[in-house]
Amino acid sequence: MKFWGFVRENGKVGIRNHVLVVGITRNVATLAYMIAGSVRGTRLYAGPNENGRSRDDRETMARVITGLAKNPNVGGVLLVGNKPDGGYAEFTYENIVENIMASGKPVETLFISRDGGHAACIGLGIQKARRLAELCSAQRREEVDWGKLCLAVKCGYSDATSGMAGNPVVGYVFDRLCDAGGTAIFSETTEVIGAEDIVARRFADAGQRATFLACVRKVEEEARATGQDIRSINPIPANIEAGLTTLEEKSLGAIAKAGSKPIMQCVRYGESPSAAGLNYMDSWMSSSALFAGFSSAGAVLNIFQFGGGAMPDQCMMPVADTGVVAPILFATGNPRAYERGRLEIDFNSGVVISEKAGIEETGEKLIRHICDIASGRMTKVETLNVREPVELYLQGPCL
Numbered sequence: 001m002k003f004w005g006f007v008r009e010n011g012k013v014g015i016r017n018h019v020l021v022v023g024i025t026r027n028v029a030t031l032a033y034m035i036a037g038s039v040r041g042t043r044l045y046a047g048p049n050e051n052g053r054s055r056d057d058r059e060t061m062a063r064v065i066t067g068l069a070k071n072p073n074v075g076g077v078l079l080v081g082n083k084p085d086g087g088y089a090e091f092t093y094e095n096i097v098e099n100i101m102a103s104g105k106p107v108e109t110l111f112i113s114r115d116g117g118h119a120a121c122i123g124l125g126i127q128k129a130r131r132l133a134e135l136c137s138a139q140r141r142e143e144v145d146w147g148k149l150c151l152a153v154k155c156g157y158s159d160a161t162s163g164m165a166g167n168p169v170v171g172y173v174f175d176r177l178c179d180a181g182g183t184a185i186f187s188e189t190t191e192v193i194g195a196e197d198i199v200a201r202r203f204a205d206a207g208q209r210a211t212f213l214a215c216v217r218k219v220e221e222e223a224r225a226t227g228q229d230i231r232s233i234n235p236i237p238a239n240i241e242a243g244l245t246t247l248e249e250k251s252l253g254a255i256a257k258a259g260s261k262p263i264m265q266c267v268r269y270g271e272s273p274s275a276a277g278l279n280y281m282d283s284w285m286s287s288s289a290l291f292a293g294f295s296s297a298g299a300v301l302n303i304f305q306f307g308g309g310a311m312p313d314q315c316m317m318p319v320a321d322t323g324v325v326a327p328i329l330f331a332t333g334n335p336r337a338y339e340r341g342r343l344e345i346d347f348n349s350g351v352v353i354s355e356k357a358g359i360e361e362t363g364e365k366l367i368r369h370i371c372d373i374a375s376g377r378m379t380k381v382e383t384l385n386v387r388e389p390v391e392l393y394l395q396g397p398c399l
Contacts, residue, residue, distance in 0.1 A: 054396030067296030163253025166333025
């Protein structure tokens with residue numbers, strides 16, 4: 001299977017060719033917004049406030065910035081900051097700018113203290129972003145094997161069809177991608193509780209298995225520290241309304257999206273796996289935070305596989321743009337949900353139920369659709385001109 005993508009200097013292949021405008025720290029977010037809103041072909045990242053955050057959380061914020069900028073879907077980067085040095089060590093010129101420059105892609109910088117103040121930087125930043133946009137427009141797609149892709153998946157709005165059709169179809173796609181030499185990422189630590197022993201047995205390395213189980217224990221312990229037992233508050237009301245009854249039932253369906261291949265690594269939120277194949281990323285389940293983490297880890301396309309049994313007719317999807325530089329493809333295993341949401345849903349795995357289609361047959365159709373998207377076809381929500389606020393998976397207290 002082939003697709004047409006943008007081959008980068010480091011050999012990675014993107015499916016989009018964005019200029020990414022990044023506000024390195026929160027106090028330059030307004031400037032970054034003004035620049036990105038004035039130049040075609042740009043994507044914007046302005047993260048949460050770094051002040052008062054723990055060192056671990058600041059490292060996560062910096063990791064997401066560098067990861068998004070290095071994503072193969074990015075053809076050029078404009079980094080906007082207050083000053084080149086000073087402030088927290090995680091956001092210095094060396095840690096952010098030089099790290100991104102090492103990827104080989106065009107990088108421009110803009111610092112308020114160095115470049116004449118806020119007002120002057122608006123015009124200068126627009127000029128720099130326009131130059132990058134022109135450079136990106138000269139880049140051409142090349143035909144490559146689909147094994148060059150890095151895909152990620154989240155499930156949500158789970159119902160009985162998620163475990164019967166939707167997630168197994170994605171799992172088949174992930175198996176095929178791994179066989180082709182590609183990279184697949186799944187996540188949602190809260191969504192594996194109750195089936196964590198099954199997932200743990202699939203890790204190829206004992207150390208990575210221990211890391212994964214430690215992530216699960218940490219989530220459960222944090223929930224208990226607030227007086228909550230996560231096994232009693234999950235499934236959420238929407239899952240119960242759609243027919244799920246226990247956390248174990250929900251989790252067994254959720255892990256089907258990971259296919260059957262050995263799991264190579266358990267990486268931190270926003271961390272790029274060092275090995276191809278199937279990888280697990282520690283994160284919570286929020287679609288406002290998870291897709292940014294996937295994109296930072298290198299995913300060029302994010303799949304949101306949902307059930308949707310409790311969703312109303314023709315409703316908007318919960319997110320459209322939180323992958324920042326990587327589009328979101330919506331798929332459902334619920335044929336009724338697909339009929340109610342054709343305007344927003346890209347792929348219907350529900351034919352496994354309504355038409356007795358096979359998992360493999362339907363999975364092959366999804367692979368072809370993914371290759372179409374990878375070659376330039378927009379996803380349904382990608383057609384919307386929106387820039388959504390992005391959350392991150394930050395675990396420390398605000399001090």
